Amino acid sequence: MEYVNLDAQVGDLSGVLDASRYLKQLPSICRDLPPGARSFVTDTDHYDFRSRRCVKDLMLRAIRGAGGEEMEVEFQHNCWKHDQDLLIRYAGVSSFIIDPVDEDRGTDLGAVILDEILPCRDGCSHEIACWDGTLTIVCRDLQAIWTETVCSNKP
Template sequence: MEYVDVDAQVGDLTGVLDPAGYLRHLPSISGDLPPGARAFATDGDHYDFRSGRCVKDLTLQAVRSVGDEEVEIEFRHNCWKHDQDLVIRYTGVSSLVVDLADATGTGLGTVILDEILPHEGGCSHEIACWEGTLALVCRDLRATWTETVCSSKP
C-alpha cells in the first residue's frame, strides 16, 4: 500500500495499523475517484476502528466473477465488532491479483486495512489481509453493507 501503514511504529510499539497518511492524502485525490469508490473511501466510518462499518476485522469469504469484467467480493462480519456483512461489486475490472503470503493456500483471512487510489480509467483497490493481499483495478466499485444475525455478539 502506498499511504496506509500496516506496520507503523508508535513509540516503542511496532506493528501498529495507521491509516493517517492515507486519510491526509484522501481529500486531494477523492475528486479523481469514480463515484462509488469515492463514497466508500470517504465514508467517515471506513477507517474508524470502533465503527461497525470499518473494514478492519472483516473476513474475506468469496471472490467471484459475476459477468464480463465484473467481480464481486463478499466479506463476513466479525461478531465482536460488526452487525453487517459487506459486498463490493467491481465493474470494468482490468486486473485482479491475489498474493498469498501463507503458503498453505488457506485463503486471505481477516482484513487488516485497505486503500483505494485513482487509476487510469477508474481506481485501484488494495486489501491487506493477515494471510496475503488482494489488489484490483476497475472502472468503479459499489460497496453494500447488509444486515446479518450474529449469535455470539457479546
C-alpha cells in the same frame, strides 16, 4: 500500500496500523476517484476502528467472477465488532491479483487489516491487506453494499 502504514512505530510500540497519511491525502485524491469508490472510501466510519462499518476485521468469504470484467468480493462480519456483511461489486475490472502469504491458502487470506483505494488510469485500484495475503483489484468503479446480518455468538 502507498499511504496506509501497516507497520507504524509509535514510541516503543511497533506494528501499529496507521491510516493517517492516507486520510491526509484523501481530500486531494478523492476527486479523481470514480463515484462509487469515492463514496465508500470517504465514509467517516471506513477508517474508524471502533465503527461497525470499518473494514478492519472483516473476513473474506467469497470471490465471484475472478478473471471477468465484473467481480464481487464478499466479506463476512466479525460478531465482536460488526453487525453487517460487506459485498463489493467491481465493474470494468482490468486487473485482479490475489497474493497469499502461503500458496496453499488460495483465497483464504484471513481477516482484513486495512484497505486503500487510489485513482488510476482505468478508474481506481483497491488494495485490501489481510493477515495472510493481499487482494488488489483495478476497476472502472466499485459499489460497496453493507447488509444486515445476525450474529449467533455475539457477547
